[in-house]
Amino acid sequence: MSEKKPDREQPELAFGSARPPLPPLPAAQKAAAKKPAAAAPRRAARQAARPVGGEPLLKRIAKEAGDVRTSILKGRKPTLRFPVRSLQNVTYQPGVGYFELKGREKERTLTVSTVKTFAQTLKMMSLSQELVRTDDIATKREAYYVSKNWAEARFKEQPESDAVMEDVEAFFGVNREQLGFVPEEKGGDVAGRLVVIDQDRDTGETLRIDCTRFGSGAYSIPISVETLGFETDADFILCIETAGMFQRLVKHNYWKQANCVLVSLGGVPTRACRRFVRRLADEKDIPVYVFVDGDPYGFSNIYRTLKVGSGNAAHLNEFFCVPQARFLGITPQDIIDYELPTHPLKDVDIKRAKDALKNDPFILHHKPWQLAMHQMIKMGVRAEQQALAKHGLNYVIDEYLPRKLGDVKAFLP
């Protein structure tokens, strides 16, 4: 709940819809979101990952914009410095738990050739300031269209506006959602032993959303989850790849017997879904188990992305990965142990597995994952979650999950 405090202490800022002129702000205090040292224990990384919201962020935006203004008034060329965002500028250390930026930076100095991008960057900061101040949101696409009223500074195409938004995001070392910019896509459903705490925007009333009381339905994770609070006594969070398997576990109230929270990833999880699981797991200190198809896509694209993030969005991993995640299944060994029906590996599966063994810092770090990948390539087959239905539709509930959960230490890292 601590992440909600800034909003609650500033209700006139957070929930007002009027847009008063920005009062002058005191000199900025550097906000708390400093990156932990690479070797810091995971707990420290988690603490640091708490979002800087509301007032502190407004102060930082005003400070940086003020610095630019001061430079110009003094006749100096203003400069903004951004981290370089690429795979070449990341490291992986398990103690940190996610791909980290190494710290290389690029500069954007105001010159004749950079004047448009420079102006767009400041306009984007200004839009973000307005979003934070009015507790509003804008999708990347909306931000692009808003720029159509920026005269000469308007963006021609959305990729330009996306790139500037990512620069601003990396610049402040916060995630896009904290700046009020949200993805286009929702994704992620939740059922089970969890009460989500939200707030009615108009009345300020606290809303307790009880995820045990959705019947066959579920709670749909909003696009931005930064201000949600949680109450739970669940023993673990179970993340499930397919909507069909999720629906089966929901339909049979599996969360009751296992005392858990069920999360439907719906394939590769969205930012909002990853952030939701991360915040819940951090705040309540509960383990996260991942149940996906037994194929290289499930291992690398879904599980790896959920746990440590991805290479091409390295500046986000600090907030959007779930370092505490562990792999429940389907493992290559499960295919043997549970005599599952299989499909032959396709060329793209084999390529994906071999690429991971060669280039993926996460797989390269974990011997058990290398063994699992080699085993799958050697077996030449993959198996889906639903393949368990061979033994009966509810074999997954009656046999597979209880047996696996009886030995969580054996889970792949």
Added chain:
Amino acid sequence: MSEKKPDREQPELAFGSARPPLPPLPAAQKAAAKKPAAAAPRRAARQAARPVGGEPLLKRIAKEAGDVRTSILKGRKPTLRFPVRSLQNVTYQPGVGYFELKGREKERTLTVSTVKTFAQTLKMMSLSQELVRTDDIATKREAYYVSKNWAEARFKEQPESDAVMEDVEAFFGVNREQLGFVPEEKGGDVAGRLVVIDQDRDTGETLRIDCTRFGSGAYSIPISVETLGFETDADFILCIETAGMFQRLVKHNYWKQANCVLVSLGGVPTRACRRFVRRLADEKDIPVYVFVDGDPYGFSNIYRTLKVGSGNAAHLNEFFCVPQARFLGITPQDIIDYELPTHPLKDVDIKRAKDALKNDPFILHHKPWQLAMHQMIKMGVRAEQQALAKHGLNYVIDEYLPRKLGDVKAFLP
């Protein structure tokens, strides 16, 4: 709520998880789901679309299987008759409201060459009987894997098993969900003036899911919605194409000021989402307005599919279309009236529009749609919902939607 009755009257069947041997059933009464005459008024079509669930369906399955058994015992070749499912076998009449099967049928008689398919069809009916009896569900994929234990009758590939499932569905004239077969994919979120009535499977407790109390989140529509009930005093249902626009309207509690139910389609709506809107609109007799991007994809693929269904799943349209839907926007005229930023039509857009003008029975029936399509082709541009952000992020709430809703008679049909 009337659709829930069969389950409630047979709780030991509907909610039991044990699987007792099937008691002998009395000779079947033909269930109520007869197709209305083509010229019947819409209300009649709606009545007929109410699902046959639980006990009546179990009786019909037993009856049809019994007929096959009787034929065999009498030394006759048993025959099953299925409607032909193709565009050549559909008609469109606005009084009915959806693409209708014309009634052509194919026969499957037990012979040496059809023995495997015939057996698979009976096994699939048997699986469905078990699902209905135990109130369980199976995805198409799960049903395929279940067949791996059918010895010689097992399916080699999933498309075979899907085709047999569709035959069974068309055979009984009900939708797949009623047979216990559900899609793989979830989709569709709901917020606003609606209470969904569901039931706790274990305790039988009635669950009242209040969609006004989800804060920034939403109610995620389950894969099967056949047994849900509704309470609402909403004036209309607003279906929204993009998750981003939905989130904006939810974030600002738009449903309070407009007294409506908001539904996020997430692109082309899933079966569950379409069925949910249809059932809610039918049962509570409230209008459905659709708010999508102003492009041929939004018109033909999203709106048209929601309203009248699609050609290649004609046997489903009776249940999965929303004949009462009306098109709020974005219209080609909106692009002019609201001075929206546009993108040029791509070749694929133009082809889609021209195809619709030439081949789509729905467009061919409605002059206003033909005019709108021609207008868009002539303008050569399309516009997205988010383009309204040019005038301010909440222009859509403060200006566009109120203005449009002030003249619903002007909506495209």
